[in-house]
Amino acid sequence: MRHVDLERLTLIAIGDLTETFEDTDHLRECAACAQELRALRDVAALGRETRHERHLQSPSESVWERIAAETGQDGEPAATPPPVVPSPTRRRPGPRLLAVAAAAAVLGAGGAVAVNLAAMPRPLPEPAEQVIARADLDRLPSAPQSADGEARVVRTGDRVVLRLRMDGMPAPEGLYQIWLYDGADTMIPLGVLTGGQADVAVPDSIDLADYPIVDVSAQRLGQQEHGVSMLQGNLT
Ligand SMILES: [Zn+2]
Structure with a gap:
């Protein structure tokens, strides 16, 4: 892996x-990567909290303790230790955790400059992404046998994007276009799919309950109306 x-x-x-x-x-x-990302986010949040400290050279003991707590390396060993946690040491951070600390120190130092120069208010933590719907995209008769895709509707803060991946399709003669379809007579173009993957914004005015079908079509260049459907799937 x-x-x-x-x-x-x-x-x-x-x-x-x-x-x-x-x-x-x-x-x-x-689990190992997910755990590491949680630890990094925790450190990043601490970096933002401590950005008023002008001479942040290295993370404090409390940072290590929080990292240790995040990674299950504190005090008593966990009943079922996670399989791929890097360093088994208790008090001394391993090299990967040192890299995390370096990232935190950079965040802290950069933050201090921003605060000193511009007196910026502390920003809110980065909003977490939330997958609110997904669809497996099935090939339609015009697409090659190998065609396959997936779509996810992701909310980040107040933005909603449709994240789409398509595999096994030839390079288009024109372009591939992403649509939302009501299943009857209305299709809304959201954006162009390039390189097999795209994030396209879903406008606030669109209720996905009314447009539950994701469609990818082959379009001639300059063609305004919907072209030939290649992949389709229902959002659930
Ligand atoms: Zn991994």
Whole structure:
């Protein structure tokens, strides 16, 4: 199993990077990576809380204690220790946790500059992503046998996006377009799918209960009306 690398996890934790499908799938399956991301988010939150400290050189003991608590490495060993937790030491952080601390220190230092220069109010923590609907996309007769896809509707703060992945399709002659379909006579274009994956915004005005079908069509360049459906699936 290929883990999400630490740099990538750190960027996700501090909100500089959005999880891809592969990340989300892996984090659901892999307890070690999920646990590490939770620890990183905890440290990132501490970094934001402590940004008023001007000379933050290294995380305090309480940071280590919280990391230890997050990763189950405190005090007594857990009854069923998680399979892939890196360092078994109790008081001394392992190299991966040191990298986490470095990220926290950078956050703290950067935050201090921002506060000193601009007297910015403390930002709210990054909103967590919430999957509110999903759909397996099935190939339609015009698509090759290998075609396959998946869509998720994700809420981040007050934004709602449709995150779509499509595999096994040839490069389009024109382009692939993502639509929401009411199942009767109305299709709403949401955006273009490039490179097999896209995040497209779902406007507030659209009630997904009225448009429960996700459709991916092949379009000629410049074609306004709906083209040829390649994949479709029902949001649940
Ligand atoms: Zn992993």
